[in-house]
Amino acid sequence: MLKPDFPLRTSRLTLRAFTHDDLDDLHAIHRLPEVTRYLHWEPHDRERTRAVLEEKIACNALLDENRTLAIAVERNDTGQLIGDCMIRWLSREHSRGEIGFVFHPEHHGKGFATEAARELLRLSFEELGLHRVIGRCDARNAASAEVMRRLGMRCEAHLVESEYVKGEWADELIFAMLRREWESIPR
Ligand SMILES: CC(C)(COP(=O)(O)OP(=O)(O)OC[C@H]1O[C@@H](n2cnc3c(N)ncnc32)[C@H](O)[C@@H]1OP(=O)(O)O)[C@@H](O)C(=O)NCCC(=O)NCCS
DSSP, X not given: OBOOOSSEEOSSEEEXXXXXXXXXXXXXXXXXXXXXXXXXXXXXXXXXXXXXXXXXXXXXXXXXXXXXXXXXXXXXXXXXXXXXXXXXXXXXXXXXXXXEEEEOGGGTTSSHHXXXXXXXXXXXXXXXXXXXXXXXXXXXXXXXXHHHHHTTOEEEEEEEEEEEETTEEEEEEEEEEEHHHHXXXXX
């Protein structure tokens, strides 16, 4: 089980649960076609964002497998919500999880996604105690793949035309890290 001691601070970011006040900032991310380009959903209208936000607010703890912890990421300097992250507990028996991250394009290219995703790995390994954590992305999503490489995750699979997304076949990359690999990273 994981109920993080929110808010969690990294050097430039705060990770916390979503609240109803996040609607505008979350919608500013979810409405953009460039954000959803390699995701399995289309840009959201405001009502859809509102419904998604309700789900995220409810996902504030990982009480069991097959559940998702939704994590809002804000900049410490401005307090603005810039990222929408998650940890999914894939299997209790096999001690596996998955991380995911979506950031507003205005805040790309500054290492914020990498900084937040590193905290997702820390939570997964050190607090939930998982053995193995994966991250998946469309093979064309170079920025996402690069975040996972930068974190030290290993690209274990390139699945060719494994998904039919937005009218075309897409390849998928699967990255992974084990707890012992996380623990061996010099800090
Ligand atoms: C995936 C996504 C979060 C990656 O964002 P990003 O801005 O490329 O990643 P980061 O925030 O870690 O920034 C990395 C960049 O900042 C640079 N950078 C600057 N300061 C840095 C720092 N302190 N630490 C790490 N990188 C830093 C890096 O060199 C890198 O630049 P580069 O792309 O020119 O090599 C973003 O593209 C996104 O939200 N996409 C839409 C949603 C999506 O596809 N999500 C993934 C689903 S699988």
